[in-house]
Amino acid sequence: MLTINKISINDIRFPSSKEGHGSDAMHNDPDYSCVYVQIGVNHTNKDLIGHGLTFTIGRGTEVVLAAALALKSIVINTDLDQVFNHAGGWVEFHRRLTNDSQLRWIGPEKGAIHLATAAIVNAIWDLWAKLQAKPLWQLLVDMEPEQLVNCIDFQYISDALTKQEAIEILSRNKSSLQERVDIIRREGYPAYTTGVGWTGYDDQTRRQLCRQALAQGYTRFKVKVGSENIDDDRHRLRIVREEIGSDKLLMVDANQKWDVPEAIERMKQLASFNVLWIEEPTSPDDILGHEQIARQLQQYGIKVATGEHCHNRVMFKQFLTSGAMQYCQIDSCRLAGVNEVLAVILMAAKYGVPVCPHAGGVGLCEYVQHFAIWDYVAVTGTRDNRMVEYVPHLIEHFQHPARILNGHYMVPEHAGYGCHIKPESIKTYNYPNGTYWAQQQLQ
């Protein structure tokens, strides 16, 4: 028996909008926030806590909090031994969350309820990894293919990936796992920086950030586009290209700004900057639209990337099988936690689409690095044409922030999934009663 005997849930908001960090064509003033879930068990007479979160950007976090509270009664008193150590245990538990006969109406598997599910599921994986005294990536790498695949709910994706195919993918590179663990520990996983690309920066700041990033060893850069006037996009790209030179990788991100014909037209006009991908050119729900954009931009060498707003494995299935998503940007919180991310990475492997996770925000860098490592070590066996976003916001609030060296993520070695927020940060930024917010109300 490993019974969940405690669940605490917090709405934590950082006032990041004050500095223009994270500003893009659609989100001009994000206050990076999260719903933070702590799940407790008593194991061999010790209290152990799993920490999990889902990322939000300010207002609306209270809605996700309400959703997490709605799920709380489903989770409390669960025997995690049944979940972790019995075939079918994970899928049964995951469906209790995603498929509750009443709660599913407000999704299903999308929006606030799915974001809340992610926070809870992530906390439970953190707990599981801590119980085994391993970082999450190691827990995943050490699982037998069949055991890992048993964590995945194949409902609605069996036409694209069967359980047997998933096992075969994982068995392919099994003999050389340890080799790649050694390499990744030595070399790390390639990162790209979005830190130079926000719309809110002035030229001087942007140039300086480029130089700083180059000095730190970055060779991959992403810039926000989608300004009302395309000349502003051109200007931003010109400055960054001037600073980084023509040999570095440059990606652009429109954050859903355009309609389909507009996206095609705009990107043709920006093609001369030698852009690797256009990210979120239009509505994140528009599979057929992305597919058309990908087809029209092929001759310009521009690929289509998306995923941070792709809300479940059914959407990813369609994006991946249709050629609409040429870089797969999984998000650890938009999907319903670890289990659904595993499903998507295995589908991407089958359909030959490189996974380049979405990061930044609150805790996403800490989270997605585990998947990139697992992808390299146990799934595809390669880092070619793959990289993980890196944005160093708010790292001071984490016990074990992601470590970057020479433009690469260093392998995390702490037990768990990595999103343990410092108690003093919770006390300060808890919303609306933390000391920071209470003080704001007085002003």
Next chain:
Amino acid sequence: MLTINKISINDIRFPSSKEGHGSDAMHNDPDYSCVYVQIGVNHTNKDLIGHGLTFTIGRGTEVVLAAALALKSIVINTDLDQVFNHAGGWVEFHRRLTNDSQLRWIGPEKGAIHLATAAIVNAIWDLWAKLQAKPLWQLLVDMEPEQLVNCIDFQYISDALTKQEAIEILSRNKSSLQERVDIIRREGYPAYTTGVGWTGYDDQTRRQLCRQALAQGYTRFKVKVGSENIDDDRHRLRIVREEIGSDKLLMVDANQKWDVPEAIERMKQLASFNVLWIEEPTSPDDILGHEQIARQLQQYGIKVATGEHCHNRVMFKQFLTSGAMQYCQIDSCRLAGVNEVLAVILMAAKYGVPVCPHAGGVGLCEYVQHFAIWDYVAVTGTRDNRMVEYVPHLIEHFQHPARILNGHYMVPEHAGYGCHIKPESIKTYNYPNGTYWAQQQLQ
């Protein structure tokens, strides 16, 4: 100036699960509920209230309530004169709701926040119709094509339907509007009943309900499928066919139960019952899956219907343009209120897909009848191959419930959009402090 000076929001839950109404393959115990929004203005020195709601099925309603509260601050103090009477006013206002730079993260345009948006937007249309002393359908019919199209946000759908095309569709049948108003007032709009088809009924009840429905003049019936054992589906269909005979229309609804290959296989096995459509065969997000099901079932004469969980116009765009949706089941609350429904009905008209709205639940019959009438009178000019779901649950709680005669919806003539819940019902079923629920807690 027509300033919103009051917004009240309630969580109202009816204990419908006690009687097996509404039970299907995925939702076995719905407590039909809603978030109910009342929006007040002062007009010519009189207080006027618009009533709007979004339908839910029990737990999770508090999450949608939290979302509605988050939107409240965007709505309060809005000058509705700007919204109603200035070109671009509606789109600007609608985007303030759907595209708030922070709130959009927990959607965008899906899940709890989109359901909440529907309740608010529906209340405002109710208010607008009351100001003009017209039922909603009449308000829509009386608008000039350009004025109506100005209510629609074409963002993300301009590749499928342009503003100009929408105006042309509405102008086509303009000269004969009054003719069809007269016909529909005389004859009503065809309804089909789901009342005989819930999984929770025993045979005797089901036979009796069929006979009752036939006696009431129904010629169109829908039955739930998707039981664990296909023999249970066969049994249910056999009983209904025995009662209604071979000449009546019979539809089936799997409520998202199956994977794609399973849906195809199951429906082949039920084809002998002469089924008009299979509704929600699989995940409501699976456009490509529905398209494949539609293609595979073509030779059996079975069409694919979906829409009640189709969360925004971008999803409908793809379903409609790809042939994945052969009957378009708009829902007045899943979409973000009247404006987005108008967009979908016009797209369906362009792509030649009949609109057969989803109804039942709380208030959906009262809502969608207005769209069916508008579709006939002002958009397509036909009722052929079209019908509106009817389920008579909970009608006792409405001031002006939908009226059915001889299997047809009678034209509503009361001013407004039709979802005005009786004050005593609110008092009784307000959750958790209404008299009914307070008493439950004591037991």
